[in-house]
């Protein structure tokens with residue numbers, strides 16, 4: 001046929017499935033729809049942010065059965081700076097900061113007291129009360145309660161040091 005162009009592979013360049021115009025049209029719509037999809041997803045994420053609605057000072061410290069009766073545990077000293085004392089069925093989280101001038105005290109397993117090396121203050125392990133030395137008040141006992149799932153939950157709080165009253169910072 002005269003005037004008919006034919007490619008070397010036998011296809012007719014005048015008979016494309018996609019004309020340039022239709023290709024650009026489809027590409028344009030694809031870009032618009034992609035932008036809408038990304039925008040809608042971003043908007044949806046903005047409407048439902050990943051926020052943890054929990055009190056940052058309250059944290060779980062395990063099941064009661066994880067603590068032996070009449071035990072003094074240093075498990076939470078590094079993370080939250082408190083001793084966890086189990087006395088019968090009662091749990092006490094006792095701040096590991098001496099109420100005198102803020103030194104770290106230790107558990108004297110022989111005498112069963114908390115002993116502060118800085119100025120020789122020492123405390124009752126079951127109440128945190130001062131047994132001797134210069135501390136002006138008992139060790140700060142933090143709230144521990146059993147949450148709905150049966151796990152112990154402690155609440156961290158900071159108190160002023162060197163004063164006789166327990167005053168939150």
Ligand code: FES
Pocket residue numbers: 098099100101102103116117118119120121133134135
């Ligand atoms: S800081 Fe503990 S007794 Fe002084």
